[in-house]
Amino acid sequence: MAMTARQRARVSLYVQIGIFVVAVAALVLATDWKTVGNSVFNFGKIGPMFPDIFLVGLKNTLIYTFLGFVVGLSGGLLLALMKLSSFPLYRWIATGYIEFFRGVPALLVFIAFGYGVPLAFGVQWNVTLIVMISLGMVASAYIAETLRAGLQAVPKGQLEAARSLGMPQWRAMVSIVIPQAFKIVLPPLTNEVILLTKDSSLIYVLGLTASQYDLTKFGRDGISSLGAGLTPLLVAGAFYLVITIPLSLLARKFESRSARTKR
Amino acid sequence: MNDVVNSSAGNTGTINAAGVSIKDLRKSYGSNEVLKGISLDVAPGEVVCLIGPSGSGKSTLLRCVNLLEQPNEGAIHVGGFEATHPDVDIDKMRRTVGMVFQQFNLFPHLDAKRNCTIAQTKVLKRSQEEADKVAQHNLERVGLGHLSDRFPDQLSGGQQQRVAIARALSMDPELMLFDEPTSALDPETVGDVLSVMRNLAKEGMTMLVVTHEMGFAREVADRVVFMDGGVVVEEGVAEQVISAPTQARTKEFLRRVLDPTHIEIEE
Numbered sequence: 001m002a003m004t005a006r007q008r009a010r011v012s013l014y015v016q017i018g019i020f021v022v023a024v025a026a027l028v029l030a031t032d033w034k035t036v037g038n039s040v041f042n043f044g045k046i047g048p049m050f051p052d053i054f055l056v057g058l059k060n061t062l063i064y065t066f067l068g069f070v071v072g073l074s075g076g077l078l079l080a081l082m083k084l085s086s087f088p089l090y091r092w093i094a095t096g097y098i099e100f101f102r103g104v105p106a107l108l109v110f111i112a113f114g115y116g117v118p119l120a121f122g123v124q125w126n127v128t129l130i131v132m133i134s135l136g137m138v139a140s141a142y143i144a145e146t147l148r149a150g151l152q153a154v155p156k157g158q159l160e161a162a163r164s165l166g167m168p169q170w171r172a173m174v175s176i177v178i179p180q181a182f183k184i185v186l187p188p189l190t191n192e193v194i195l196l197t198k199d200s201s202l203i204y205v206l207g208l209t210a211s212q213y214d215l216t217k218f219g220r221d222g223i224s225s226l227g228a229g230l231t232p233l234l235v236a237g238a239f240y241l242v243i244t245i246p247l248s249l250l251a252r253k254f255e256s257r258s259a260r261t262k263r
Numbered sequence: 264m265n266d267v268v269n270s271s272a273g274n275t276g277t278i279n280a281a282g283v284s285i286k287d288l289r290k291s292y293g294s295n296e297v298l299k300g301i302s303l304d305v306a307p308g309e310v311v312c313l314i315g316p317s318g319s320g321k322s323t324l325l326r327c328v329n330l331l332e333q334p335n336e337g338a339i340h341v342g343g344f345e346a347t348h349p350d351v352d353i354d355k356m357r358r359t360v361g362m363v364f365q366q367f368n369l370f371p372h373l374d375a376k377r378n379c380t381i382a383q384t385k386v387l388k389r390s391q392e393e394a395d396k397v398a399q400h401n402l403e404r405v406g407l408g409h410l411s412d413r414f415p416d417q418l419s420g421g422q423q424q425r426v427a428i429a430r431a432l433s434m435d436p437e438l439m440l441f442d443e444p445t446s447a448l449d450p451e452t453v454g455d456v457l458s459v460m461r462n463l464a465k466e467g468m469t470m471l472v473v474t475h476e477m478g479f480a481r482e483v484a485d486r487v488v489f490m491d492g493g494v495v496v497e498e499g500v501a502e503q504v505i506s507a508p509t510q511a512r513t514k515e516f517l518r519r520v521l522d523p524t525h526i527e528i529e530e
Contacts, residue, residue, distance in 0.1 A: 157364060160368065164360070165386065165434060166358035166382060166434065175381060175385060
């Protein structure tokens with residue numbers, strides 16, 4: 001008995017829905033709801049987290065992310081230009097840097113700057129500076145690759161037109177090529193900010209005073225002090241979504257805008 | 264489209280036209296020699312059209328004049344500059360040479376007026392006010408004074424190319440290079456661009472034009488240069504080269520261009 005293509009598609013859809021329902025049901029039945037209720041969804045005891053997780057934690061996470069992004073953007077632009085340079089030494093340095101910092105876990109970078117540098121040079125940096133540098137150096141590597149792609153996506157004729165108007169190379173880059181490259185990479189750049197927001201949580205490896213706590217540190221602290229199991233982490237996670245979901249929507253808006261203006 | 268030029272007035276002053284002198288120019292990409300010893304002189308105020316089949320080297324020759332391509336051998340003089348001298352100030356020389364591209368290459372993030380002012384303010388250090396005035400004048404000169412706040416993607420191809428010409432003119436060039444300026448245009452907008460170029464020629468601008476528009480070459484050019492395979496095959500007065508070519512290759516090329524539907528039956 002042969003089915004038409006439409007019938008086959010419908011049967012396939014029913015099968016998929018069926019599998020999904022069975023999987024959810026199995027998960028629900030297998031869960032120990034009593035324990036989960038006590039240790040993950042125990043919202044009765046989290047009162048003491050407020051308002052500090054909001055006033056201090058959220059604020060600090062935003063500040064750390066912003067500082068890391070500023071350093072990452074400047075470093076990333078410099079590395080991207082170096083990588084596209086006609087001078088081989090610059091290309092090698094940039095490639096080496098990018099491969100290294102994209103390859104090692106960001107956690108190790110935090111530890112290196114938080115503990116290694118003070119030990120090696122006998123300097124005592126404050127937490128904000130360590131976060132700014134660690135996060136910034138990791139972000140530089142990722143942003144450099146994004147910006148390089150953006151710079152290369154600007155048609156060669158743009159540089160030629162600028163140069164033939166008598167602009168020196170640097171001026172043509174600053175006034176003509178880089179602004180267009182930024183417009184192209186706005187959506188992926190927004191995604192970098194989302195990643196940075198989450199990576200900023202790695203400062204938990206540093207010794208922090210209460211006023212330096214970020215969202216994750218508040219969550220971890222709550223686990224040990226509130227007796228509500230993992231619930232405080234769930235609350236911290238929700239605050240991350242408060243930051244990242246609007247950024248996601250922003251990225252999507254940039255994407256649709258650049259799709260519209262493209263001819 | 265009837266927003267076309269009718270201005271015969273010059274720019275801020277009279278055009279200070281420069282001449283070009285090219286001697287034994289050679290250019291290779293790897294082992295592929297594209298220009299095999301080209302010599303060509305263009306007098307101040309003269310209009311010269313470069314014609315020839317694609318791959319003949321005419322665009323490369325044009326791009327060597329403002330050093331978008333670096334020649335391997337030979338000498339180029341543009342006005343008071345020796346372009347091929349190792350110590351030449353390339354940026355200073357390029358200010359005197361306007362270039363118009365096949366693909367317009369307008370700056371898409373700037374409106375028409377800002378396209379015409381950015382190099383004025385950043386390179387010539389003119390005040391924004393003065394640059395605006397010059398830009399508006401040149402946009403009017405190409406018949407687009409009323410569209411100065413449009414962005415490139417809001418303009419037709421022909422309008423974009425005329426903005427590109429206004430952008431080049433805003434630097435008060437002494438020489439204009441045109442690299443197939445109408446090849447990427449819809450047929451109905453070609454005329455507007457050509458008439459802007461015709462006016463520019465009348466005003467006394469030195470022009471070096473790579474083109475397939477034989478009608479334009481015949482009417483506007485003082486001289487026509489036919490290139491093929493990296494050499495100048497034939498050059499002379501426009502009317503003579505186009506109507507009565509002496510070289511077999513020129514005849515063959517012109518026959519194909521002027522009568523593309525003609526079918527030759529091989530024996």
